[in-house]
Amino acid sequence: MRFIFPIACVALAAVLIGLLLEPKAYRAIRHISGLSGPEEMGRDGSSMASHHTIDLFWQACLPSMDQPPADGFYRVRSIGGTPEITEAITKLILAGDKTGTFTSPWMFEGDREITPVVGGYSILTDSNNAPAAVLKTTLLMTLPFNQITENETAIDGPRVRPIDVWRPIHVAFFTNELEARGKTFDEGMPVTVEQFKVVCTSS
Numbered sequence: 001m002r003f004i005f006p007i008a009c010v011a012l013a014a015v016l017i018g019l020l021l022e023p024k025a026y027r028a029i030r031h032i033s034g035l036s037g038p039e040e041m042g043r044d045g046s047s048m049a050s051h052h053t054i055d056l057f058w059q060a061c062l063p064s065m066d067q068p069p070a071d072g073f074y075r076v077r078s079i080g081g082t083p084e085i086t087e088a089i090t091k092l093i094l095a096g097d098k099t100g101t102f103t104s105p106w107m108f109e110g111d112r113e114i115t116p117v118v119g120g121y122s123i124l125t126d127s128n129n130a131p132a133a134v135l136k137t138t139l140l141m142t143l144p145f146n147q148i149t150e151n152e153t154a155i156d157g158p159r160v161r162p163i164d165v166w167r168p169i170h171v172a173f174f175t176n177e178l179e180a181r182g183k184t185f186d187e188g189m190p191v192t193v194e195q196f197k198v199v200c201t202s203s
Contacts, residue, residue: 050129057131058123061200064134067119074134075113075122083127090126092157093198094133100155100195102170105142107177108192116140116194132202139195145174146187155195 054076062068079093079101080086092098108115116122116137124133143152153166160166175185 050125054123054125054129054131057202058134061134064200065121065136069121073112073120075116075120076125077122077135078125078127078129080127086127089157090124090132093124093135094201096198098155098157099197100139100193102148102152102156103192103194104174104177105190105192106183107181109181116192121199122196130202133198134200135196136199137194137196139193141193142190143193144188145170145191148191148193152193155193 058074078086080089089098103116118137118140120137122135122137123131124135126132141152148163148166148170150161150163150166153161153163156166160169170191171185174189174191178185178189
């Protein structure tokens with residue numbers, strides 16, 4: 001809408017200034033991959049408490065990292081489309097049964113806060129936005145969707161590894177995510193296969 005009153009303009013400016021001044025780690029994107037796509041973390045009172053908790057967890061985990069990021073940058077990510085799925089996936093990762101995930105360069109669009117890099121760290125949060133683990137990305141490869149085989153899906157959760165299960169789940173996932181970005185799913189689209197390891201946990 002074009003009808004913006006002066007008070008609304010002032011409020012919008014205040015919000016934008018707040019976002020620009022907010023620490024980079026706190027503005028990190030929850031990278032929800034596998035069943036849902038990137039979405040911003042909330043900024044209400046409870047989320048700010050979560051941000052503080054996440055930062056404390058990061059600081060406590062620094063001694064566990066062989067090569068901490070020189071600039072202190074890390075991503076914050078939660079994997080799963082619903083609280084129930086997020087909890088299940090988090091448990092699989094902590095147990096070592098899920099060691100990777102799948103996204104696409106078509107989703108990253110050059111945004112550092114949601115782009116995986118080898119050697120990069122991310123904080124995995126549970127369904128309550130509480131930190132569960134620090135993950136380190138150990139391997140990245142890009143393949144066309146229609147060339148993904150069970151060699152790649154072996155990093156996913158046990159129930160999703162069979163290619164006849166993996167494919168329809170990820171067709172739906174990529175279709176939804178790309179439509180939200182004005183793009184169209186294609187069998188030959190690039191898929192990022194990301195492998196990670198757990199370097200620190202909250203328990």
